[in-house]
Amino acid sequence: MSKYQSFIGLEIHIHLLTASKVFCDCASRFGDEPNTNVCPVCMGYPGVLPALNEEAMFMSYLVGKALNCTPAESAIFDRKNYFYPDMTKNYQISQFHSPVGTGGWFDIDVEGQVKRVRIHDIHLEEDAGKMIHSASGSLLDYNRAGTALLEIVTEPDLTTGEDAEAFLQQFRSLVRYLGVCDGNMEEGSLRCDGNISVNLTGKGLGTKTEIKNVNSSKFLRLALNHEIRRQKKLLERGEKVVQETRLWDEASARTESMRSKESAHDYRYFPEPDLPPFRPDEAFLSRVDGAMTELPLARRTRFVEELGLKAVQAELLTEEKSTADYFEAVVALGSEPQNAAAWITGDVQKYLKRREEEIASSSLSPERLATLIRLVDENRINRNGAREVLEAVLEEDRDPESIVAERGLEQEDNSEELAALVDKIAAENPQAVEQLKNGDMKPIGFFVGQIMRASGGKADPQAVQALIRDRFGL
């Protein structure tokens, strides 16, 4: 047993993909001209009141269900009081006493091992605006103010940076599956803070530090591992860990102190008097149930166990729901699962990447891919022909059958014609024939190549090879 134990808990914020903000009708959209998606309500003007967006509540309960939380029978909003220039009311409407969901868990796969991470709670709140600092002063853009933010708080069940990285990646995949968040960390629609403490094994939680605003899962791993090493060193030297907020500095690959506990806020939470408690009725809850979908880890396991896929393939296919759905559609159309998986994770992925296209929105419908796979399976086209067809389908948005017909890619299986070709090439290349007769197999490739060329690529290479072996009694 190692001397030290580390405890990591995460706080993840996700922007919900609601059409409008959480307490008003303004568009929940970023990147627009600053201060265009604003109204008296999200600007916190005197006399306005919040009106809860039910869609945000729906998505929150859906995430709660996916994370096995107990859903609140009565979700209550609270005011969290603190001053900040980009927070319009200087209190944030959040949840404290009775959040949307409590006491759940999320199973993650860390290097083939399933690890259960407990979820403390998930709660809905409004986001603040954005400050832009310029030479002439600080500017404020309130387009983001009042957008729906769901915070997921885990228990300190993770132990390494690798755990946290896996959690974040698989959580990102989960929220994309549920369609509640686009998971884009660079644009800030998924943000993560990490709480970390190190202590002597068996002594429980130590003094924690918090790492704020890490914008990729890789940096989260690096920052947490750095912090574990830093805290261990402090403890080794008999020094104390100071409870504080630290930032990850990419350039120096270290964490640095941002603010200490002395400046911690007293949020003075109290129930938001402008919003009555939200009590989901049965219709609401059954709508949540109906929107529930098979989650990435379960799907991955099923692909391996029931469809016989390799773990790596299953992982690739299930990372995005659209890809997994696509794969299952192709299988449903009759393609053999491992074959379909090989196509999708192989050639299809390669061509899509080159064209910067998504599989779901490309012109390669599951029907077209299934057709293509069938043409190969039935030996009507060869592998090279198939690649040509694949590219043409993506390029021209047409069916594989018509492309094959138009380009004359159908394989010849006329063995008489092929036999004549073999004779012709043998006559032209006596030396190669001699080699073959002496047991040197090298010229086979040469023969196949020559015949393929002569047939205009329509010959089935395997058939050609068989024919050659047959012809020279090999």
Added chain:
Amino acid sequence: MKNTRTNAIPASWRGMLDDPRRAAAHRSYVDEWEKKINSFVQIDPRPGNGEGALAGVPYGVKDNIAVKGLGLSCGSKILEGFISPYTATAVERLEATGARVYGKCNLDEFGMGSSCENSVHGASSNPWDPARVPGGSSGGSAAAVAAGLVPFALGSDTGGSVRQPASFCGVYGLKPTYGAVSRYGLVAYASSLESIGILAGDVDTCRQVFDSIKGEDPKDQTSVPWEDRSGESSSRRIAVLEDLSDLSPGVDAVYRKSLEGFREIGWEIVPVRLKTLDYVVPAYYTIATAEASANLARYTGIRYGYRAEGEDHADMVRNTRSEGFGHEVKLRILLGTYVLRSGFQDQYYGRAQRIRTLIGDEFSKVFQGAEMLLMPTFPVAAFPHGESGMDAFQQKLADKFTAAANLAGIPGLSIPAGMDGNVPVGMQLLAPAFCEERLFSAAREFLSVYEPARCPGFKEPS
């Protein structure tokens, strides 16, 4: 004396603002009065649609209720220069009846006070005796109605801010059931306690205005669909408080007389005790200031209103709030911050909420044995301006009769019930939630035993 108060808005008000000659004549009447009572902070009649039951009827709006294009000062320097970009739901609903906003009425800063002396626009005065206060915080609205400048005005009532000035100025003042009228557009002081209320010269006008503005509003999720729960008045039992101390002799006399008056018109008097009454003021101030400390955090000088100079952002905000808020507002923000601070919430805020529940329960019990409850609105009649009047602390203690209804969320109607020397005294009728109709009909009945007078110099528009 001819009974002038039983009918809804006199015909002479109708279409008045649509007739330039009558509007101008009325304007000079208003200007004369304003020199004495300072009830409006801005007079700027809004355009009307010319149609509806109240077409062309002017009305006043307390200056903490939003009207697009007009100021929204809340009586505070901190909102200096602010023009509202939107209109409150209650005002929109009145616009739909054809009524037209005449101007914005003076108030105690952010609705905090009982004298209407605590305003950046200067004190308002009582039309019955300008040496006295009109009451607060909707003092401007009450004074304007009492002087006949408008037939009605909107106010707001957080702990008695409609009923107390109504009592001081001899008009009707309704604090509706919590949630019956949308608060959208009412600048928040204590969200869970306050309602938009009505000040009117006669009871039927009050009723008509209430009818126009009540009902659910999607912009205020604490508002509820209107459902009259008055029922058939069969019992005719009215509860009265058994042991009332702390009343001035004048108010005490009016209370006894009103009680006799109700007996005279066939009501059975049921004496009750409200054991929680002594806890009303501490519970009220704990909850109200806690909510106020959050509600008033948005005034920072960053986006609107008054902005002070400062070295940096924090300094600018500090200076803006120091210079922009008055003493009473600062006191309540500090108090609210104190009662909500970490580790003390249960001791103060939590306990106040439990008292609040008990008060509600006690009212429910009273209403099991009686249709209504009669109480004084305020322990004294309108007091003089300045230091010879009540001090701020005495004013707070005196809120116990009114604030109880805010804690319980029930409706209260203050009606003119007598005189104390040269100033009027009001009594309030309280009923269960959504039983406003009981209050209106009792007030109408009471006119047969007490016919309120108009203040000296009052003139109906011609």
